[in-house]
Amino acid sequence: MRTIKIKSVLAVSAAALVAGSGLVLTAAPASAASKCGADQKKTFSPPGRANTFVTARTCVQSDGTMKRGWVEISWTGRAGAKFDDFIVTARLERNDAERGYAYCPITPDVNGSSSGSYTCDPLPVRTSQAGGWTGDGKIIYDYNDDGKGDFTWDLKGSPKLS
Template structure:
């Protein structure tokens, strides 16, 4: 129930947080069917849960973009725990194209957002979402399009170094 409500909220937020260009009419978007979540066990600090929804969007004016909507559950809302949770935390969002449904992906656009300050900083009781989106690219109806993402993180003081969480891509468009 909670994840269903979160998915509905994230879908609305993805559509409304970043407006289309004035000349562009939103032609449609493809998002992951489910919000993807990962719990990070932090040494000596409360756990953090990161929820991600990934979308690919096309416009009638021949442009497209991809975005990830990120939401966190922090167990230490009030009072916040002092100290660094992550030594690194970023999300890379890509737009990919295939000539056929079974051919290899070609990366058409790649954008990285550094979220380290956000996940380490103080947060208000009503946590905002953080959106990472690619710049618009020229889009054609030829081929099959999708968005992918990966999160690269390094948990402070866990001794494991950098790790990657691959986010399941959107359905092909």
């Protein structure tokens, strides 16, 4: 009980000090609002090579007038030359119209490590427009030496920020 009484006295004394000093206290700025979609999983099966298991999710954030959308991925699987290309793209969108974009080629990372993670993050966009913001993206991949070219894994966008 004594500790509570001392804290109360200190709080009242601090408030009186501030009031007597002419300082004006303001509330701290609101924290950033962000939303991420559910984890999306895919097993990549390069011909003649070990599988790579990838988890991805799309996210969006609004911090006052700064908006950003990004894609987070992680992977596991035996390292080796499995991909000619492994590229993550991330988009910041407002009502499905692209407002920011990032192109993140990470082929050496995925081929060179049995596990890892990466965030593909476009530069933030400054705007006062509110509502309808989402993060979206895709993964473009080409299996090593299969002769079939690029494939695309379209990710589901994040939930909207109002």
